[in-house]
Each structure stands twice: as structure tokens, then as C-alpha cells.
Amino acid sequence: MERSGGEKQGKLDFDESRIDSGIDSYKSISREQDGSSDSSEDKDKSCATDERLDSAYVSSSLTVDSLGDFIEKCSVSECESATDCEYTEEEVNFLTTVTEDGDTILHLAIIHEEECFARQLMELFPPDLMDIQNNLYQTPLHLATYLNQPTVVKGLVEKRVSLELQDQEGNTSLHVACEHGFWDCANEMIHNASPSKLANVLEAQNWRGLTCLHVATLHKHHRLLRLLMKSGVDLNIQEGTSGKTALHMAVELHDLTAVNLLLNKGVNVDAAMFNGCTALHLAVGRQDAAIANLLCQAGADKMIRNMEDETALDLADGNDDILALFPFDDIQIMGRTVMNFS
Structure with missing residues (x-):
């Protein structure tokens, strides 16, 4: 490549004749170059990789012959940034190669876990190409998040790629980290993103109406819950379909640890779903005395009525452990105490 001033720099050398299909052959080519044989250990590793990279992330019909060959033939320009360089037509074609599945060469490097090459490409790619x-x-x-590559995630976030873009299921990259429990990847995104961008990501709902907090709660990733809490996530944010908060979800899952975490961080214990049910309604309805007791200790209002005009006491249904949580020394009409015998 050449600088805009004309000084020659290291070029991206590649053989155009090798632009063909068959990217998946690169691993076997790499093994041949290393002089290694097809041992049972190699086969096991290959199988493990094939199982982990499912069809949602592996391209099936590609336009490059061997990523391994490209890696060997490429050298990174010494330009300090992509904007300092002028690319030749061949170099532009290389950097903007897109497969039939829409993957760029950067997508492919990440898919095949060539982290060093991916980092080199990040130095060459203009920011808009890294958001393709x-x-x-x-x-x-x-992809870097799905494959749990925190180093690559860090590099991409530091290059100011968008954290807000959503995949076909409406998930941001942080959603993906929260679903799979990849704390390191989530940590890189949270601590290297600008506060304004992070706030937008934390509020973003996927197509099921779930935010990152809801996803982490549903999958019982408590360490990620703590990370999200430290980042200033809105603990009372409602998911889009039924209005549940993370506390409602934790109660439904009988997740005592998550309930404790949320209560200790000041979640609204009386937040209601769209149908008027509070977390206490759900705990009593599921006959979970331990969680119902926690909610009562946190000050949950026992007389809130849902859209069916039911209080939590109405749902106790003869459960002595639950009924013991409700005092009977008050006379109440329409949820209001009118006489107290204590």
C-alpha cells in the first residue's frame, strides 16, 4: 500500500487466481503445512470445532479458496490508520470481498478463530466496513462474541464499531454474551463503550422483547447480572410482551440468588406486569414460600390487586407456609386498613 504522500509501505500481497470456493479446506491445508498427520487427537479437535460452529455462524458457500493461504500471503500496512493510506484496486477488492453468505474477510477470520489475522484486518478496515x-x-x-473471543471483541469496540446493531433475532452482541454467559466479552463491551452507546444497548429489546438484563436473568448468569448492575442498568425495565421485570423472571425461575441480588440493589419490589401481577403474586401463585418471605421482608405490598382483582393472599390457596406471611390482625376493605387490633 502507499501513503497518501506516495511513500511505499508493506502491501497486501495475494494471488487473485486463488479466489474460489472452499474456505473450510484451510484447516487441513494448515495441518499439511505444519507437517502434522491426521491423528485421532487432530480429528477430535476438528470435530469439536465443527460442532461448536453451527450453521448460523459458518458460511456454507464461500468465494475464497483458502483463508490459510491468504493469511500467509498478507502483510499489514505500516500506515497508522486506514485513512492514512491509499489502496490499490486489488487491495480494495480484497478488503471488500463478500461471500455468498454476506461475510467479509474479517467475518471469516473470526469464524475460523484466526485472532491474530483478525486484529491485523481491524487495522486495515475502515470503521464502516467493520459494521457490515x-x-x-x-x-x-x-461472531467474536458468539465464539467467545474477548481479545477480538475488545479490539472491535476500541475501533468504535456499533454495539447497537441487531442480528436476525434482534440480539445485539451484548445480548449474545448475556445468553451464553460470556462474562469477558460482555465486560469488554461495557467498559470500552461510550456511556451514551452503552445506555442504548442496555435498553434495546430483541424480537422477543427481552433486554440484556432479562436474558442474563433467564439463563441464571449471576456474575453477568452483577456486571450489568454495576454498569447502571435499569433494574425495573420491562420486557415487551408481558411487562415482566427481571424480578418477575427470577421469581418464576425460583432463582433465590437472583431475587436476592435484585432486592439488595433496590429493585422495585411492587412493580406490576401488564396484567397487574407483582412478584409477590407470582411467588404465592407458585407456592414458593422462601421467595415470598424475601419479598415480604423487602416490603412487598400484600394487598395490591391484579387485573383479576386478586391479591397475593387470594392466591395462597390454603398453603400454610404462605399464609403465615400474612397477618390477620387488620380489617381491610378494598385493600385499605380500616381497623387495627394490634
């Missing part, structure tokens, strides 16, 4: 979404609307950041 493939046919499944996955950006390189989605």
Missing part, C-alpha cells in the same frame, strides 16, 4: 452485517445480520462483533 452478513445475511443473518451478524456483524464481526456478533
Whole structure:
């Protein structure tokens, strides 16, 4: 490549004749070059990789012959940034190669876990190219997160890629980290993103109406819950379909640890779903005396009525452990205490 001033720099050398299909052959080529044989250990590793990279993330029909060959033939320009360089037509074609599945060469490097090459490409790619979404609307950041590559995630976030882009299921990259429990990837996104961008991501709902907090709660990733709490996430944010908060979800899952975490961080214990049910309604309805007791200790209002005009006491249904949580020394009409015998 050449600087805009004309000084020659290291070029991206590649053989155009090798632009063909068959990217998946690169691993076997790499093994041949290393002089290694097809041992049972190699086969096991290959199988493990094939199982982990499912069809949602592996391109099936590609336009490059061997990523391994490209890696060997490429050298990174010494330009300090992409904007300092002028690319030749061949170099532009290389950097903007897109497969039939919509993957760029950066997508492919991440898919095949060539982290060093991916980092080199990040130095060459202009920011807008690093936000290209493939046919499944996955950006390189989605893929690096799905494959649990925190180093690559960090590099991409530091290059100011978008954290707000959503894949075909409406998930941001942080959603992906929260679903799979990849704390390191989530940590890189949270601590390297600008506060304004992070706030938008934390509020973003996927197509099921779930925010990152809801996803982490549903999958019982308590360490991620703590990370999200430290980042200033709105603990009372409601999911889009039924209005549940993370506390409602934790109660439904009988997740005592998550309930404790949320209560200790000041979640609204009386937040209501769209149908008027509070977390206490759900705990009593599921006959979970332990969680119902926690909620009562946190000051849950026992007389809130849902849209069916039911209080939590109405749902106790003869459960002595639950009924013991409700005092009977008050006379109440329409949820209001009119006489107290204590």
C-alpha cells in the first residue's frame, strides 16, 4: 500500500487466481503445512470445532479458496490508520470481498478463530466496513462474541464499531454474551463503550422483547447480572410482551440468588406486569414460600390487586407456609386498613 504522500509501505500481497470456493479446506491445508498427520487427537479437535460452529455462524458457500493461504500471503500496512493510506484496486477488492453468505474477510477470520489475522484486518478496515452485517445480520462483533473471543471483541469496540446493531433475532452482541454467559466479552463491551452507546444497548429489546438484563436473568448468569448492575442498568425495565421485570423472571425461575441480588440493589419490589401481577403474586401463585418471605421482608405490598382483582393472599390457596406471611390482625376493605387490633 502507499501513503497518501506516495511513500511505499508493506502491501497486501495475494494471488487473485486463488479466489474460489472452499474456505473450510484451510484447516487441513494448515495441518499439511505444519507437517502434522491426521491423528485421532487432530480429528477430535476438528470435530469439536465443527460442532461448536453451527450453521448460523459458518458460511456454507464461500468465494475464497483458502483463508490459510491468504493469511500467509498478507502483510499489514505500516500506515497508522486506514485513512492514512491509499489502496490499490486489488487491495480494495480484497478488503471488500463478500461471500455468498454476506461475510467479509474479517467475518471469516473470526469464524475460523484466526485472532491474530483478525486484529491485523481491524487495522486495515475502515470503521464502516467493520459494521457490515452478513445475511443473518451478524456483524464481526456478533461472531467474536458468539465464539467467545474477548481479545477480538475488545479490539472491535476500541475501533468504535456499533454495539447497537441487531442480528436476525434482534440480539445485539451484548445480548449474545448475556445468553451464553460470556462474562469477558460482555465486560469488554461495557467498559470500552461510550456511556451514551452503552445506555442504548442496555435498553434495546430483541424480537422477543427481552433486554440484556432479562436474558442474563433467564439463563441464571449471576456474575453477568452483577456486571450489568454495576454498569447502571435499569433494574425495573420491562420486557415487551408481558411487562415482566427481571424480578418477575427470577421469581418464576425460583432463582433465590437472583431475587436476592435484585432486592439488595433496590429493585422495585411492587412493580406490576401488564396484567397487574407483582412478584409477590407470582411467588404465592407458585407456592414458593422462601421467595415470598424475601419479598415480604423487602416490603412487598400484600394487598395490591391484579387485573383479576386478586391479591397475593387470594392466591395462597390454603398453603400454610404462605399464609403465615400474612397477618390477620387488620380489617381491610378494598385493600385499605380500616381497623387495627394490634
